Amino acid sequence: MARLIVLGGGVSGHTAATFAAKWLGSAHEVVVVTPNSKWNWIPSNIWVGVGQMTPEDVTFDLAPVYKKAGITYKQAKAVSIHPNGKEGSDKEFVTIEFTDVANAGKTEELEYDYLINATGPKLNFGATPGLGEGSNLGEHTVSVCTADHAHHASHELEKCIKKMKEGQRQKFLIGTGHGMCTCQGAAFEYIFNIEHELSKAGVRDLADIKWISNESFLGDFGVGGLHMKTMGYAVSSKIFAESLFTERGVDWIIGAHVNKVESGKVSYELLDGSMGEEEFDFSMLIPPFAGVGIKAIDKDGSDITDTIFAPNGFLKVDANYAAGAYENWKASDWPKTYQNPTYENIFACGIAFAPPHTISKPMSSPNGTAINPTPPRTGMPSGIMGKTVAHSICDRILKGKDAPLHEASMAEMGAACVASAGKGIFDGTAAAMTIYPVVPDFEKYPGTGRDTDYTFGEIGLAGHWIKHILHYLFLWKAKLKMGWTMIPE
Amino acid sequence: MAKAKEEEKNIKAYSQNFTTMTPGPFAKRMRTCVIWQFIRFVVINLKMIIVVGKSH
Numbered sequence: 432m433a434r435l436i437v438l439g440g441g442v443s444g445h446t447a448a449t450f451a452a453k454w455l456g457s458a459h460e461v462v463v464v465t466p467n468s469k470w471n472w473i474p475s476n477i478w479v480g481v482g483q484m485t486p487e488d489v490t491f492d493l494a495p496v497y498k499k500a501g502i503t504y505k506q507a508k509a510v511s512i513h514p515n516g517k518e519g520s521d522k523e524f525v526t527i528e529f530t531d532v533a534n535a536g537k538t539e540e541l542e543y544d545y546l547i548n549a550t551g552p553k554l555n556f557g558a559t560p561g562l563g564e565g566s567n568l569g570e571h572t573v574s575v576c577t578a579d580h581a582h583h584a585s586h587e588l589e590k591c592i593k594k595m596k597e598g599q600r601q602k603f604l605i606g607t608g609h610g611m612c613t614c615q616g617a618a619f620e621y622i623f624n625i626e627h628e629l630s631k632a633g634v635r636d637l638a639d640i641k642w643i644s645n646e647s648f649l650g651d652f653g654v655g656g657l658h659m660k661t662m663g664y665a666v667s668s669k670i671f672a673e674s675l676f677t678e679r680g681v682d683w684i685i686g687a688h689v690n691k692v693e694s695g696k697v698s699y700e701l702l703d704g705s706m707g708e709e710e711f712d713f714s715m716l717i718p719p720f721a722g723v724g725i726k727a728i729d730k731d732g733s734d735i736t737d738t739i740f741a742p743n744g745f746l747k748v749d750a751n752y753a754a755g756a757y758e759n760w761k762a763s764d765w766p767k768t769y770q771n772p773t774y775e776n777i778f779a780c781g782i783a784f785a786p787p788h789t790i791s792k793p794m795s796s797p798n799g800t801a802i803n804p805t806p807p808r809t810g811m812p813s814g815i816m817g818k819t820v821a822h823s824i825c826d827r828i829l830k831g832k833d834a835p836l837h838e839a840s841m842a843e844m845g846a847a848c849v850a851s852a853g854k855g856i857f858d859g860t861a862a863a864m865t866i867y868p869v870v871p872d873f874e875k876y877p878g879t880g881r882d883t884d885y886t887f888g889e890i891g892l893a894g895h896w897i898k899h900i901l902h903y904l905f906l907w908k909a910k911l912k913m914g915w916t917m918i919p920e
Numbered sequence: 921m922a923k924a925k926e927e928e929k930n931i932k933a934y935s936q937n938f939t940t941m942t943p944g945p946f947a948k949r950m951r952t953c954v955i956w957q958f959i960r961f962v963v964i965n966l967k968m969i970i971v972v973g974k975s976h
Contacts, residue, residue: 677937683936844974893961893964
């Protein structure tokens with residue numbers, strides 16, 4: 432019997448574990464190690480953040496689902512990986528520390544034959560003074576990164592709406608809280624959902640809404656922008672985004688590295704090196720991401736973390752980490768199999784793998800401060816990676832250690848993305864987009880880097896319907912209900 | 921001062937939003953027109969299914 436351990440139970444880890452359990456059957460063991468007791472459909476957190484959904488609407492308990500799937504579930508966090516075993520044993524293992532109330536603090540050594548690191552990110556609020564401490568959100572801003580954060584954000588928003596109904600003007604500042612953030616899409620959705628809710632509440636005239644982000648142009652979204660086929664044109668996402676911001680009366684600051692957050696005020700540095708300050712009454716700033724901080728330990732007890740992990744804490748895979756300057760970047764730099772180059776039974780998927788470089792063009796201020804989005808590895812690509820890695824491992828367990836690995840490069844896959852701009856069955860809107868491929872390939876598609884036959888976008892009620900349907904569809908799939916394997920990632 | 925038309929109401933002359941395009945009343949109405957959006961729903965879904973199919 433072989434044992435596969437999956438670290439993390441988010442979109443990528445959950446997909447990998449559930450497919451592996453289905454393909455391997457009861458002859459082998461799949462173990463999921465995740466510190467959370469619930470699964471969260473993160474794309475709907477923005478609706479929790481404006482009070483249109485509850486945390487219960489976007490989460491469910493993992494234990495009964497894993498029991499049904501025959502997966503061993505450990506509510507714990509991974510502390511260290513021991514890929515060469517320990518003194519007296521060559522068997523590789525991970526050390527985990529339980530997080531559930533009954534066993535909190537207890538540790539266990541879990542041996543593995545194959546390991547998938549799908550831990551997702553550490554929400555690195557501590558990287559910006561005042562934004563928070565470590566992975567904990569601070570007191571000055573709100574967040575929509577978790578269902579609980581979003582629930583808290585909705586209460587703060589409610590307080591602002593109450594003040595506006597009493598005639599007080601309020602300033603809203605939404606965006607990224609550091610020069611090296613990703614997930615601009617979530618902030619984009621949140622700012623327009625707030626605008627929509629304020630309009631519905633009849634207080635829009637008393638709101639000053641401003642966007643602040645590390646993108647060098649509006650509509651970069653961490654993928655270097657895209658050209659969408661619409662109305663017979665290949666329209667830059669810059670035009671698309673600026674149009675929406677203008678239409679909805681939202682001002683913007685771009686190319687900004689937020690370097691300090693205080694009560695009611697952020698300080699920032701711009702790409703031109705100038706410094707600025709912006710006041711707010713309500714602010715949601717996405718934190719930068721980092722690896723969760725798992726250590727790698729050799730047989731003799733020495734620290735070999737830098738063998739397995741990149742300096743940012745994400746796991747090294749089959750990417751080209753020596754691409755160098757932007758001019759040398761190629762689509763082929765991006766990983767295909769997500770296998771660790773040193774240990775062939777270790778894989779990573781989702782946010783947990785170390786990308787070779789950013790997708791957006793790297794930029795820095797004259798002061799040397801790096802200000803550019805880091806690459807998104809969430810949503811559809813994350814699920815596809817998880818399924819691909821599970822497929823490779825199952826083949827190696829069932830067909831032998833030489834079975835070829837499956838591939839899913841972000842430079843060869845597309846993504847469908849639906850960004851909500853307001854919730855409502857008849858008055859809601861969302862930007863529905865497809866992008867192909869996610870990582871631009873300028874050798875294959877000179878000019879825009881993407882196939883404009885498969886990269887399009889439009890905003891409307893239809894997009895909202897799709898986003899709402901996807902909410903129920905993916906929760907259905909994640910709960911492993913009837914026909915779940917038929918629903919694509 | 922004359923009242924600004926729908927498509928220009930949020931544009932500030934020579935500010936950072938002066939160079940973009942903005943929708944007029946017809947384009948905005950079509951965004952929430954149920955019949956038109958049902959057609960778009962079908963079209964967008966077909967396009968997404970093609971991209972999803974190419975990515976698996």
